[in-house]
Amino acid sequence: MNSELELSRKSKRFLEDLRVYLITSRKSLDDVNEIINGLENHLYEAERNGKPIERIVGRSPGEYMEMVSGELTTDNKNWFKYICLIIFGSLSFMIFPDIIIMGLNLSYTILEIVSRIVISVMFILFAFVYIKYTAIPGHSVTGRVILLLGMTLLFSAISFIMIYLNGNIDSPIIHFGTVGTMIVAVVMIIFLIGLVVWAAK
Amino acid sequence: MSLTQMLKGIIDGCLLAIIQNGEVYGYELAEKLEGFGFDSFSEGTIYPLLLRMQKEELVTSTLKKSTAGPKRKYYSLTPKGEIELEKFIVRWNTLQTNVNRVLPSKSDIEGDDMNE
Incomplete structure (x- = not known):
């Protein structure tokens, strides 16, 4: 503006x-x-x-x-790129603390990886729905509160289900090994630096 | 059917016709439309239409300085826009003739009332 x-x-x-x-x-x-x-x-x-x-x-x-x-035409291609960046970004924030805790021996179950991606996608989806709803003039405060409350409850329920499944269901484990963990760390660092440079443009 | 729904599709041709008479900027274009009787039309409606017409290469735009405020974007017709306007005029004339044939004229209605 x-x-x-x-x-x-x-x-x-x-x-x-x-x-x-x-x-x-x-x-x-x-x-x-x-x-x-x-x-x-x-x-x-x-x-x-x-x-x-x-x-x-x-x-x-x-x-x-x-x-x-x-x-206006919908720009799904461009937005898919942004969504991938957000998901990749959230995964990198999950991986770095794990590298510090686990050292160069990173390992995740497939269910863990899938649940992280599902939760990230859901968060983006809910955030978009809520922000879009609040942008339309005329919607009551009660409507906003009900929507926010409903989405928070649904998001929490799905997150708990994912955490429960991770703890109770055996799922194949991916071991990255020393070299794999180092590659993951380097890729994540390059991605985050690239993201900061891109955002600052 | 609301007037807005009826206007959909027609307004594009009207915008092209106004732009053909000389380059205009958005506010001026809306004022001209209003002057032609489109007073129930929300003025801001023209901007997504102009954007689409620019993408379809029917109109081009240039920014020009204004003494009264911010730079103004002036729209002018492209050769493709001229052709589209000509097509619109042909379509409109056909539509208008057909609709007039279907609708009873005012004198017919008055005549029916007198007979009753």
Whole structure:
């Protein structure tokens, strides 16, 4: 957003919500920026001419958001890349403490690896659903609390089931060995450095 | 059927027709649409449409400085956009003629009322 433009609080809030809604709807960041910039300039000029925001986005901002989202193509390829980065990132945070504890003798059961991936995917999914829901104006606080509570309970239940299965079901163990553990550590370090450089761009 | 649903598809052609008359920026385009009677139309609706038309290479845009505020993005028609507009006009004329044939004219309705 252009920070130099002085917009009303209502317009600023709407643009922020629209950005969040479109991003969590897996739209391309370039398209989102294009829409937000066009709309921001339009709102700036409209406010100078005394037009209410409803004239620009209609009486139901939620419907307007859905309309914009429907017009834009979904960028699944790009978002799949981000999701892989998040999953890989969360796995690296799991692996480093394990290397410190286990030394150069890393080993995981297949169930453990699968459950970590499932929990990461679920976390991303729930976060997207909740953020998208809260971005739509008009949703009540009660609705938000119920959604958050429901998702937290479901997430906790699945996490506990995974932990229980890991402790009670025999699943094949993958031993990385000294060389394997060193390779995993080096790959993770390179990945994290790359992630920091990419994020800082 | 709501007016918004009826307008879907038609508004693209109207935008192309307005842009053909000379390059315009988003706010100006919305004002012109309003001036032509599309006053129930939310002005912000044009931006996703313009973005799609840019991707389809029907319109191009250039940023120009403005004395009244931020830079404005001016839209102009491409040769592909000109062809699309011509196609739209043909389709619209056919549609309009057919719809007018189906709908009874005002004089027919008044005539029926008199007979009753």
